[in-house]
Amino acid sequence: GNSVTQMEGPVTLSEEAFLTINCTYTATGYPSLFWYVQYPGEGLQLLLKATKADDKGSNKGFEATYRKETTSFHLEKGSVQVSDSAVYFCALFQSGGSYIPTFGRGTSLIVHP
Amino acid sequence: GAGVSQSPSNKVTEKGKDVELRCDPISGHTALYWYRQSLGQGLEFLIYFQGNSAPDKSGLPSDRFSAERTGGSVSTLTIQRTQQEDSAVYLCASSTNTHGTAGAFFGQGTRLTVV
Numbered sequence: 001g002n003s004v005t006q007m008e009g010p011v012t013l014s015e016e017a018f019l020t021i022n023c024t025y026t027a028t029g030y031p032s033l034f035w036y037v038q039y040p041g042e043g044l045q046l047l048l049k050a051t052k053a054d055d056k057g058s059n060k061g062f063e064a065t066y067r068k069e070t071t072s073f074h075l076e077k078g079s080v081q082v083s084d085s086a087v088y089f090c091a092l093f094q095s096g097g098s099y100i101p102t103f104g105r106g107t108s109l110i111v112h113p
Numbered sequence: 114g115a116g117v118s119q120s121p122s123n124k125v126t127e128k129g130k131d132v133e134l135r136c137d138p139i140s141g142h143t144a145l146y147w148y149r150q151s152l153g154q155g156l157e158f159l160i161y162f163q164g165n166s167a168p169d170k171s172g173l174p175s176d177r178f179s180a181e182r183t184g185g186s187v188s189t190l191t192i193q194r195t196q197q198e199d200s201a202v203y204l205c206a207s208s209t210n211t212h213g214t215a216g217a218f219f220g221q222g223t224r225l226t227v228v
Binding site: 089092104 | 117154158204206213
């Protein structure tokens with residue numbers, strides 16, 4: 001079956017540091033890949049997506065590239081802010097077969113001033 | 114509405130009582146999902162509705178849990194004889210297609226506390 005593996009958190013950074021949150025996946029066929037962000041006390045918000053290999057999704061300074069050869073979709077941001085502190089979820093959606101999206105366990109990011 | 118709406122936002126109930134949680138998806142979205150998120154944990158899939166098809170109930174943890182979706186729109190998740198381990202945030206999401214390219218859009222969740 002499908003699976004998504006994210007790096008363990010929490011990730012603790014100082015403001016303006018570079019961020020990478022690793023995500024790898026296992027799936028048959030060609031899934032679409034997503035990053036969601038969850039701020040404290042809120043639901044999940046769609047942050048960015050990529051629907052085919054080599055696509056780069058970007059939003060709010062975050063970006064991730066769909067790498068089929070390494071089955072990865074790592075989230076990056078060049079300069080984090082305190083307001084980026086949240087939990088980040090990597091997810092895949094598969095067309096055909098099971099339509100139930102698969103989520104990683106989430107990675108908590110804490111950014112200090 | 115513009116987004117997925119869930120109600121109530123918070124619910125405190127006594128152990129053994131039944132509760133109903135409501136989800137109003139984005140208009141026109143044919144797919145609807147329920148997830149459970151325990152404190153500090155990831156997302157646990159509960160149930161999936163797609164149009165008029167039979168729902169995928171493979172994630173429901175016990176027969177105390179049930180859900181329905183009326184008219185292909187609003188969904189209600191019912192938990193009977195609540196237990197303390199049912200305390201969690203229940204998240205609803207909806208999606209516009211089955212191709213997977215649009216992703217899913219989540220509501221704010223219902224925080225359920227069983228005392």
